[in-house]
Amino acid sequence: MKTLLPTSTAGSLPKPSWLAEPEKLWSPWKLENDELIEGKKDALSLSLFDQLRAGIDIVSDGEQTRQHFVTTFIEHLSGVDFEKREVVKIRNRYDASVPTVVGAVERQKPVFVEDAKFLRQLTRQPIKWALPGPMTMIDTLYDAHYKSREKLAWEFAKILNQEARELEAAGVDIIQFDEPAFNVFFDEVNDWGIAALERAVEGLKCETAVHICYGYGIKANTDWKKTLGTEWRQYEEAFPKLQQSAIDIVSLECHNSRVPMDLLELIRGKKVMVGAIDVATNTVETAEEVADTLRKALQFVDADKLYPSTNCGMAPLSRRVANGKLNALRAGAEIIRNELSAK
Ligand SMILES: [Zn+2]
Numbered sequence: 001m002k003t004l005l006p007t008s009t010a011g012s013l014p015k016p017s018w019l020a021e022p023e024k025l026w027s028p029w030k031l032e033n034d035e036l037i038e039g040k041k042d043a044l045s046l047s048l049f050d051q052l053r054a055g056i057d058i059v060s061d062g063e064q065t066r067q068h069f070v071t072t073f074i075e076h077l078s079g080v081d082f083e084k085r086e087v088v089k090i091r092n093r094y095d096a097s098v099p100t101v102v103g104a105v106e107r108q109k110p111v112f113v114e115d116a117k118f119l120r121q122l123t124r125q126p127i128k129w130a131l132p133g134p135m136t137m138i139d140t141l142y143d144a145h146y147k148s149r150e151k152l153a154w155e156f157a158k159i160l161n162q163e164a165r166e167l168e169a170a171g172v173d174i175i176q177f178d179e180p181a182f183n184v185f186f187d188e189v190n191d192w193g194i195a196a197l198e199r200a201v202e203g204l205k206c207e208t209a210v211h212i213c214y215g216y217g218i219k220a221n222t223d224w225k226k227t228l229g230t231e232w233r234q235y236e237e238a239f240p241k242l243q244q245s246a247i248d249i250v251s252l253e254c255h256n257s258r259v260p261m262d263l264l265e266l267i268r269g270k271k272v273m274v275g276a277i278d279v280a281t282n283t284v285e286t287a288e289e290v291a292d293t294l295r296k297a298l299q300f301v302d303a304d305k306l307y308p309s310t311n312c313g314m315a316p317l318s319r320r321v322a323n324g325k326l327n328a329l330r331a332g333a334e335i336i337r338n339e340l341s342a343k
Contacts, residue, residue, distance in 0.1 A: 004340060005294070005308055005333045006057035008273060010211055010251060011130035011176065012069060012313030013050065013062030014322050019043045025218060025316050026068055040065040041118060048122055050319070054326035058126045058174065058307070063315065065115050069178055070132040070140045072111075077159065079105035079145065086142035091184045094220040101143040101152060107159045113166045120171035129172045131160055133179030133210065134196040135188065150192045157199035168206045175201070176209035176251065183212055186237040194241045201246055209249035209273065212238065213312040214257065217280025225257075232258045239266035249273055253311040255285070255293045264300035272301045275311035276332060277325045282317065284324035290332020295339075303340055308333040 019039050020027040031039045047062030066072035074080055084100040116129055134153040146152045164175045177197060182189050201208040212235065215221035228234075235252060242250055243266060251273035253259060264272060276293040277285055294308055308329055314322040 003057050004303065005306055005337050006126075007308045007329050007333050008056060008058035008128055009051070009060060009062075009310045009314065009326070009329075010213065010273070010275065010279075010312045011060055011063050011128075011178065012315035013047050013060075013064070014315060014317055014319045015064055016043050016046060016319070019064070020067075023316055023318055025216060026071075029067070040115075044115065044119060045122060048119065050323055051326060052123070052125070054323065055330040056326055058128050059119075059123060060128050060130065061112075061115055061119050063130065063313065065112070069130065069313065070137055073132050074099070074137060074141070076107065076109070076111040077105050078108055079103040080141065088142055091139055091181055091215075093184075093224050096140070098141050101141050101145045103145055105152070105155050105159065107162055110166050111163055113163070113170050116167050116170040116172050126173040127171070128174040128176055128209070129167050130176045130178055130211070131163060131167075131200075133177040133181070134160060134200060135185065135193045136179050136181040139181045139185075149188065150196075153192065153196045154199065157196040160200040161202055161204075164200060164204055164208075168204055172206060174207045174209055174249065175204065176211050176249075177201075178211045180211075180213050180215055182210070182238045183214060183234040186234075189238045190241055194238070194245050198246050207248045207271075208246070209251050210242065210247050211251035211273070211312075213251075213253040213275070216312055216316055217278075218316065222280055228258070230258055231260055233260065233263065235259060235263045236266065239263060243267045243270060249307065251275070251309060254297060255290070255311055256281070257311065261296045261300060264297060268300065268302075269305075271305045271307060272297070273307040273309040274301065276308050277310040277314075277329050279310055279312045279314050279317065279325075282321050284321060285328045285332070287328055287331035287335055290328050291335040294332060294336045298336070308336075
């Protein structure tokens with residue numbers, strides 16, 4: 001990227017109200033069959049338009065074709081029975097009824113590749129595509145087949161690698177793996193989590209990113225955050241190994257969070273997508289607030305490696321708020337670009 005401080009989002013953006021009920025996670029589709037296929041494409045185009053209008057540099061599909069960032073991917077795989085459900089604790093935080101792994105997991109056909117080709121046709125801007133990470137995937141399932149979190153994660157990593165290679169061939173510039181589970185299962189992250197992620201990016205020539213956050217602004221997550229104390233040091237566990245890993249970019253949550261900025265020193269050398277937009281509030285940040293977060297991050301991230309971004313996905317927000325936040329992100333990045341070029 002030639003642009004200094006290229007802006008991007010963590011991934012998801014709100015869907016239009018004619019496609020799915022707004023301001024809701026897991027919102028059911030309002031259309032069916034061919035109308036749904038066409039509606040998703042229209043929504044993807046609109047989402048791209050919103051990003052371009054706001055001046056976002058690295059654009060995405062806004063995750064318009066998926067209902068959920070993990071489940072939609074798993075729905076396309078064989079070996080998982082969505083009728084057979086068990087209650088498990090997700091990220092040690094909240095109970096959810098989840099599908100069961102009943103046999104070998106396999107990707108029968110591409111999941112997002114057609115969507116990526118469609119987005120590629122619409123823009124010349126660099127595009128980033130998000131996939132769930134292996135550890136976060138296993139954490140949303142009951143495993144009655146492999147009976148080993150590590151084994152199942154490894155199988156998912158191989159599947160993700162197949163998908164990622166095809167996304168790369170479709171013209172995706174950055175493939176991002178969402179691993180919020182990295183902030184919870186520290187021993188597993190270090191034992192096999194990062195190795196599984198590296199298996200998922202094996203052989204890729206495009207850039208790769210991992211997004212680690214404290215979750216969407218839903219109640220289970222905001223309640224959990226209240227228990228974390230005044231300093232959130234979770235990143236400290238995974239960062240040293242990530243710094244040594246094959247992953248190019250680390251995407252993380254900074255704005256309004258209690259993450260001590262100096263933890264970024266642990267991934268010095270990597271590109272960092274710095275979350276400068278809080279997705280857990282409807283209050284739209286001012287450009288100056290965004291700039292302030294970026295300025296703090298610049299103490300620990302070299303300017304040519306700093307990518308201003310959002311803390312997490314904005315799917316649960318209203319389109320008005322999300323668009324306001326996209327504008328604030330671009331305007332905040334501009335302030336810092338000007339400061340850097342004046343030096
Ligand atoms: Zn996130």
